[in-house]
Amino acid sequence: MMNLQTLVGTELPIIQAPMAGVQGSALTVAVSNAGGLGSLPGAMLTPDALRQELTAIRAQTTRPYNVNFFCHTQPAPDPAREAAWRAALAPYYAEFGIDPASIATAPARLPFSAAVADVLAEFEPPVVSFHFGLPSPDLLARVKAWGARVLSSATTVDEALWLQAHGVDAVIAQGLEAGGHRGMFLSDDLTTQVGTFALLPQLVRALHVPVIAAGGIADARGVAAALVLGAAGVQVGTAYLLCPEATTSAVHRAVLQSDAARHTALTNLFTGRPARGIVNRILRELGSISPLAPRFPLATSAVAPLRAKAEGLASGDFSPLWAGQNVAGCREVPAAVLTQELVRGVG
Amino acid sequence: MMNLQTLVGTELPIIQAPMAGVQGSALTVAVSNAGGLGSLPGAMLTPDALRQELTAIRAQTTRPYNVNFFCHTQPAPDPAREAAWRAALAPYYAEFGIDPASIATAPARLPFSAAVADVLAEFEPPVVSFHFGLPSPDLLARVKAWGARVLSSATTVDEALWLQAHGVDAVIAQGLEAGGHRGMFLSDDLTTQVGTFALLPQLVRALHVPVIAAGGIADARGVAAALVLGAAGVQVGTAYLLCPEATTSAVHRAVLQSDAARHTALTNLFTGRPARGIVNRILRELGSISPLAPRFPLATSAVAPLRAKAEGLASGDFSPLWAGQNVAGCREVPAAVLTQELVRGVG
Numbered sequence: 001m002m003n004l005q006t007l008v009g010t011e012l013p014i015i016q017a018p019m020a021g022v023q024g025s026a027l028t029v030a031v032s033n034a035g036g037l038g039s040l041p042g043a044m045l046t047p048d049a050l051r052q053e054l055t056a057i058r059a060q061t062t063r064p065y066n067v068n069f070f071c072h073t074q075p076a077p078d079p080a081r082e083a084a085w086r087a088a089l090a091p092y093y094a095e096f097g098i099d100p101a102s103i104a105t106a107p108a109r110l111p112f113s114a115a116v117a118d119v120l121a122e123f124e125p126p127v128v129s130f131h132f133g134l135p136s137p138d139l140l141a142r143v144k145a146w147g148a149r150v151l152s153s154a155t156t157v158d159e160a161l162w163l164q165a166h167g168v169d170a171v172i173a174q175g176l177e178a179g180g181h182r183g184m185f186l187s188d189d190l191t192t193q194v195g196t197f198a199l200l201p202q203l204v205r206a207l208h209v210p211v212i213a214a215g216g217i218a219d220a221r222g223v224a225a226a227l228v229l230g231a232a233g234v235q236v237g238t239a240y241l242l243c244p245e246a247t248t249s250a251v252h253r254a255v256l257q258s259d260a261a262r263h264t265a266l267t268n269l270f271t272g273r274p275a276r277g278i279v280n281r282i283l284r285e286l287g288s289i290s291p292l293a294p295r296f297p298l299a300t301s302a303v304a305p306l307r308a309k310a311e312g313l314a315s316g317d318f319s320p321l322w323a324g325q326n327v328a329g330c331r332e333v334p335a336a337v338l339t340q341e342l343v344r345g346v347g
Numbered sequence: 348m349m350n351l352q353t354l355v356g357t358e359l360p361i362i363q364a365p366m367a368g369v370q371g372s373a374l375t376v377a378v379s380n381a382g383g384l385g386s387l388p389g390a391m392l393t394p395d396a397l398r399q400e401l402t403a404i405r406a407q408t409t410r411p412y413n414v415n416f417f418c419h420t421q422p423a424p425d426p427a428r429e430a431a432w433r434a435a436l437a438p439y440y441a442e443f444g445i446d447p448a449s450i451a452t453a454p455a456r457l458p459f460s461a462a463v464a465d466v467l468a469e470f471e472p473p474v475v476s477f478h479f480g481l482p483s484p485d486l487l488a489r490v491k492a493w494g495a496r497v498l499s500s501a502t503t504v505d506e507a508l509w510l511q512a513h514g515v516d517a518v519i520a521q522g523l524e525a526g527g528h529r530g531m532f533l534s535d536d537l538t539t540q541v542g543t544f545a546l547l548p549q550l551v552r553a554l555h556v557p558v559i560a561a562g563g564i565a566d567a568r569g570v571a572a573a574l575v576l577g578a579a580g581v582q583v584g585t586a587y588l589l590c591p592e593a594t595t596s597a598v599h600r601a602v603l604q605s606d607a608a609r610h611t612a613l614t615n616l617f618t619g620r621p622a623r624g625i626v627n628r629i630l631r632e633l634g635s636i637s638p639l640a641p642r643f644p645l646a647t648s649a650v651a652p653l654r655a656k657a658e659g660l661a662s663g664d665f666s667p668l669w670a671g672q673n674v675a676g677c678r679e680v681p682a683a684v685l686t687q688e689l690v691r692g693v694g
Contacts, residue, residue, distance in 0.1 A: 156609075157609060175542055175544060177544050191610070191611070191612035191613075191626065191635060192610060194563075194672040194673075195522055195544060195563055196544040196563075197522060197524050197562060197564065197569065197572070197573075198524040198562075198563035201565065201566070201569065201673065201675060202609075202673060205675060215545075216541075216542055216543075216545035221575055221576050221577060222548060224575045225572040225576045226544075228568055228571045229568050229569065229572045262503075262549075263538070264538070265538035266538075325541040328548060328552060
């Protein structure tokens with residue numbers, strides 16, 4: 001099987017996981033210049049902001065980098081569900097003195113689109129990764145036309161086979177340990193989600209394209225173990241959250257360095273899709289998965305003002321504290337140092 | 348860290364996981380004679396049956412072996428909850444022509460006790476492992492008195508530290524991928540349960556006693572990867588389910604060899620405690636976790652006649668089809684062959 005370095009032209013078998021909301025191009029550049037594949041999360045960027053970030057990356061590195069996008073279908077607003085969800089949140093609005101009528105629609109996570117592809121075409125990024133499947137065949141063809149390597153996440157054997165059949169160059173095996181949004185796209189049944197130790201070898205066995213391991217990998221031993229299991233490379237996210245180049249908030253950084261970070265859960269409260277974050281007050285009180293939460297990404301709006309108020313009081317009680325199940329690799333060191341340490345003694 | 352071979356005197360770093368209901372001493376003997384640590388599940392054996400099995404083991408091997416017991420507190424019967432649970436099952440009783448009034452109390456899983464310790468003392472097994480914590484200090488002292496090595500399962504860092512403080516010789520890191528009952532005993536919150544890739548290195552870092560990896564390990568690559576992550580040895584269960592020495596039922600064997608085996612879930616429907624098994628009709632229709640299921644092990648009785656009727660029709664619709672998230676290692680080969688293959692190229 002082709003290794004990651006050969007596939008994308010990096011020196012090291014490391015992808016820094018794209019993490020929307022906690023990083024921009026500074027982390028991308030730092031990791032790419034250190035020999036890994038730095039990633040820019042594009043899901044929350046307008047086309048103009050994306051252009052700015054890509055310009056910044058190109059100005060600061062000549063190494064390969066990755067740009068990541070979500071591929072969801074934007075749901076129709078559901079006023080009844082939104083109202084039920086806001087009713088469930090009403091006690092919190094009262095606690096913080098928020099007028100529910102004043103709540104604006106939060107900036108949406110937008111799916112990959114022709115407008116985004118137009119911006120990408122100006123830069124021709126060497127690697128483009130997707131989450132929640134793939135964009136439409138015509139949009140995917142545009143990305144492949146400039147020679148980009150295309151990656152996407154699979155959480156089951158079925159999803160991995162689907163991605164391979166639809167033309168990806170490598171599949172990211174996203175084990176259940178991983179922080180942030182589950183990339184699941186063929187099922188919404190959480191019992192289909194499996195740990196890295198089970199998922200990775202099953203994908204390696206089932207696919208002919210390279211498989212990249214993600215989920216629970218925090219240090220050089222984890223990287224080495226994933227390679228032993230047949231991975232072509234690894235994708236590491238959580239470990240980078242404390243790096244100075246990340247834009248992780250102060251409350252998020254504080255919780256990551258506390259014992260509370262040991263307890264994460266999949267939650268749909270913040271966006272409508274299950275994503276792994278540290279258990280905080282809103283998860284404890286409403287349950288980490290609520291049937292009332294609006295469909296992705298519409299759930300974002302209702303919690304946003306609570307998050308803002310709480311963070312203003314230095315509290316992460318209402319924040320999405322994305323993290324994987326293994327925060328042991330989180331350290332306040334430059335991303336270049338972390339990247340190098342991930343491969344110390346490996347290979 | 349001391350390796351498993353040094354700790355328990357085996358040739359190989361492999362423990363065959365004790366699996367109540369699908370194996371007896373034949374599997375134990377086969378694995379021990381092959382150089383691994385064979386295990387006998389004691390949770391469902393009467394003292395007399397236990398004596399018979401231990402006699403059989405001692406007659407057939409001079410190698411080290413392990414005997415496993417559960418350490419739960421037997422709950423008081425709760426007639427209201429039992430009635431609610433049987434009401435939920437009523438449509439199935441009707442479908443199979445079962446008179447609910449005729450349902451006997453199923454043979455219970457009993458916790459480790461003085462009567463069991465009396466039988467063990469006749470044999471002085473070299474290794475004794477526990478699930479759901481540890482027995483009372485006086486009972487534990489009896490086991491340690493003849494020099495037995497004591498193991499128990501941890502599903503969190505907190506549980507591992509508790510076990511170490513209470514005198515275990517090694518901790519089994521039971522990752523979320525593992526089949527059968529979760530060993531969790533300090534919390535019943537399923538969100539505390541983490542994958543092997545995250546759990547194993549955290550326990551290795553937190554403990555001074557050896558850590559044995561369990562969950563998702565199906566072949567030599569998996570064993571090698573666990574050792575790279577710092578494990579002193581590995582415990583493998585699911586891969587042994589198709590061996591001729593296992594007593595796995597015909598319906599269970601058939602499902603394990605089908606694509607259905609890829610989809611497991613934690614379920615409390617069969618015993619009252621969460622355990623991982625292949626998703627079948629009862630899980631699909633009632634949900635894999637039901638708040639109505641009586642407390643462990645009392646839930647066993649109500650489903651037992653449905654299981655018997657369905658299995659009589661060659662159906663596993665109501666059977667506990669225990670399996671881990673990685674069934675890729677299941678093969679119809681003698682347990683000795685499987686044991687040797689697990690370490691091929693390792694070390």
